[in-house]
Amino acid sequence: MSADPDEELVRRVGAGEPEAVRTLVARKLPRILALAARMLGDAAEAEDVAQETFVRIWRHASGWRRGNARFDSWIHRVTLNLCYDRLRRRREWVTDEVPDIVDPAPLPDAREEPHRVEQALQAIAPRQREAIILVYYQEMSNIEAAATLEISVDALESLLSRGRRALQMILAREGVHE
Amino acid sequence: MSDGSRNEPAMDAERFAALAAAYGGDLRRWPQADRAAGAMFAASETGAALLGHAGKLDALLDSYEVTAPGAALHGGILRIADRHLVQRRRRRVWWLSLGLAGIGLAGAVAGLAMVSIVTPEVPSDHYVLDANATAFGDAGPDGETIEEDL
Numbered sequence: 643m644s645a646d647p648d649e650e651l652v653r654r655v656g657a658g659e660p661e662a663v664r665t666l667v668a669r670k671l672p673r674i675l676a677l678a679a680r681m682l683g684d685a686a687e688a689e690d691v692a693q694e695t696f697v698r699i700w701r702h703a704s705g706w707r708r709g710n711a712r713f714d715s716w717i718h719r720v721t722l723n724l725c726y727d728r729l730r731r732r733r734e735w736v737t738d739e740v741p742d743i744v745d746p747a748p749l750p751d752a753r754e755e756p757h758r759v760e761q762a763l764q765a766i767a768p769r770q771r772e773a774i775i776l777v778y779y780q781e782m783s784n785i786e787a788a789a790t791l792e793i794s795v796d797a798l799e800s801l802l803s804r805g806r807r808a809l810q811m812i813l814a815r816e817g818v819h820e
Numbered sequence: 821m822s823d824g825s826r827n828e829p830a831m832d833a834e835r836f837a838a839l840a841a842a843y844g845g846d847l848r849r850w851p852q853a854d855r856a857a858g859a860m861f862a863a864s865e866t867g868a869a870l871l872g873h874a875g876k877l878d879a880l881l882d883s884y885e886v887t888a889p890g891a892a893l894h895g896g897i898l899r900i901a902d903r904h905l906v907q908r909r910r911r912r913v914w915w916l917s918l919g920l921a922g923i924g925l926a927g928a929v930a931g932l933a934m935v936s937i938v939t940p941e942v943p944s945d946h947y948v949l950d951a952n953a954t955a956f957g958d959a960g961p962d963g964e965t966i967e968e969d970l
């Protein structure tokens with residue numbers, strides 16, 4: 643396994659160095675916020691999740707040891723778990739049993755292309771959304787994404803394919819994608 | 821970016837289509853071990869068509885951007901971190917004080933134990949304090965004096 647680029651920084655955060663804390667926030671906050679925003683489709687909730695994620699980081703940094711996952715994968719897992727807590731509270735389906743197309747009705751408030759994409763992402767199964775966000779937007783390798791989701795690479799590819807196919811169908815229905 | 825290895829020497833249309841369907845039209849997102857073979861296949865008409873189709877969805881995904889973290893969120897997270905660091909320092913001082921107090925108490929207990937072990941035990945019949953005892957000894961009539969008197 644290759645070296646973890648965050649390991650030394652996390653050690654310094656664990657030792658209570660204020661400069662390391664600022665560096666970690668500058669490095670990770672944009673990624674965490676983007677992940678939560680795309681998972682939840684709600685900017686305010688995403689900010690709450692980002693704050694909670696950092697509270698977990700401060701709490702665990704001094705004892706954090708690299709196991710099988712990199713620190714970046716670990717914080718992605720923490721963020722995703724916090725997102726799932728909120729999705730459950732919204733009574734959304736959280737399993738992969740959800741059909742590719744959730745709702746045949748037209749997407750609400752679909753006036754602009756980016757907004758339609760956002761709505762389409764929210765309409766697919768959360769596990770498929772998670773896989774697309776990690777690989778496409780967070781630019782994780784397939785191995786890192788599979789480790790973060792605790793699934794095999796083959797299972798990840800299956801989620802990605804089904805997720806992208808579902809997005810194409812939803813967007814085609816909206817006239818955005820042919 | 822993807823760096824998974826499947827050790828596939830060549831790529832057929834089926835595998836190429838599966839990868840394009842999963843990772844999109846940009847080969848930089850594909851597993852690293854599949855990129856070279858994928859690039860060769862992409863030069864074919866079928867390959868170009870598959871990448872083009874996947875690339876349309878990529879373009880739509882790219883259009884969905886999220887806002888960068890604001891100063892308020894950034895500052896709030898740093899303030900929480902400061903509070904956490906202060907609390908942790910206090911906890912460390914508290915545990916250090918507790919540890920030192922524990923060491924002091926253990927020393928005191930050990931000292932008492934040593935004193936009780938080292939100090940010889942006084943036999944109960946070595947000295948009997950009775951009504952005739954003084955600082956100079958027993959003031960009562962001893963046996964010899966009694967005999968002389970007799």
